[in-house]
Amino acid sequence: MTLSATELCHGYDGDPVFDGVSLSVTPGEVVTIIGPSGVGKSTLLRLLALFDAPDDGTITVDGVDVWAASDQRRLEYRRRIGMVFQEASLFDASVRRNVEYGVRVRQSWADRLRTALSSLSRRGNGDSNVVEALETVGLHERADRDATSLSGGQAQRVAFARALAYEPDVLLLDEPTSDLDPRNTAVIEDAVLAATERDIGVVVATHDMHQAERIGDRVAVLLGNEIIEVGPTEPIFESPSDDRTRKFIDGELIY
Numbered sequence: 001m002t003l004s005a006t007e008l009c010h011g012y013d014g015d016p017v018f019d020g021v022s023l024s025v026t027p028g029e030v031v032t033i034i035g036p037s038g039v040g041k042s043t044l045l046r047l048l049a050l051f052d053a054p055d056d057g058t059i060t061v062d063g064v065d066v067w068a069a070s071d072q073r074r075l076e077y078r079r080r081i082g083m084v085f086q087e088a089s090l091f092d093a094s095v096r097r098n099v100e101y102g103v104r105v106r107q108s109w110a111d112r113l114r115t116a117l118s119s120l121s122r123r124g125n126g127d128s129n130v131v132e133a134l135e136t137v138g139l140h141e142r143a144d145r146d147a148t149s150l151s152g153g154q155a156q157r158v159a160f161a162r163a164l165a166y167e168p169d170v171l172l173l174d175e176p177t178s179d180l181d182p183r184n185t186a187v188i189e190d191a192v193l194a195a196t197e198r199d200i201g202v203v204v205a206t207h208d209m210h211q212a213e214r215i216g217d218r219v220a221v222l223l224g225n226e227i228i229e230v231g232p233t234e235p236i237f238e239s240p241s242d243d244r245t246r247k248f249i250d251g252e253l254i255y
């Protein structure tokens with residue numbers, strides 16, 4: 001599915017965060033959003049996740065205006081979009097239960113019933129999506145551990161597996177590796193690439209320029225209250241057309 005935001009304007013309590021922002025993600029591509037703290041990266045992800053309606057502008061799924069569609073249709077779209085927040089927010093249960101939870105909340109009641117019936121017939125061996133998602137983040141051997149006993153990096157990997165397990169069409173990641181060591185970061189980045197091989201479109205908000213370079217097919221530079229530049233990552237990093245992009249990438253732009 002192609003998720004597109006066109007000319008979005010949004011703010012809080014009358015204070016605009018951005019004005020006229022457009023961004024889209026197509027199946028199997030990674031789009032990174034870079035920009036200084038507080039510029040609105042999380043806000044943009046929340047709008048793309050269909051959590052909030054934009055003050056102005058449109059969000060479309062395969063060309064259909066989501067906020068002009070029925071509540072039911074919008075809910076169906078929302079179920080096809082996964083979001084991983086900066087904080088892993090796991091609950092006090094096994095790693096497996098935490099990942100299964102993602103599958104369940106995203107399903108319609110009819111699908112939930114089907115899953116429950118099929119898991120009965122498999123004697124609780126666990127859903128294959130859940131196992132596969134845990135394998136992707138390298139935690140399948142810890143499936144029965146209590147999620148609250150995990151390190152921060154492992155918890156973030158479980159949160160990622162949770163989003164992956166229900167096979168979204170689009171995955172939105174908010175600073176997925178901000179507090180992680182290089183090994184956990186590499187696991188998450190590999191999992192992002194694994195997601196694209198399944199044709200999932202991924203949008204990643206990140207502070208980490210190197211990460212944007214490593215994993216992004218395209219990069220969007222959010223500065224001031226607009227996207228000042230968007231396009232294939234390498235040319236933008238090598239020779240940005242906007243001088244503010246160069247300064248931001250080089251760390252010369254102070255906010």
Ligand SMILES: Nc1ncnc2c1ncn2[C@@H]1O[C@H](COP(=O)(O)OP(=O)(O)OP(=O)(O)O)[C@@H](O)[C@H]1O
Pocket residue numbers: 012013017035036037038039040041042043044
């Ligand atoms: N729920 C909210 N109510 C009021 N203001 C908000 C709310 N959420 C965000 N803001 C404000 O909107 C602006 C953009 O915040 P946002 O979290 O989207 O930025 P960000 O680029 O993701 O920041 P960071 O990189 O630090 O996570 C900030 O000025 C923030 O204070």
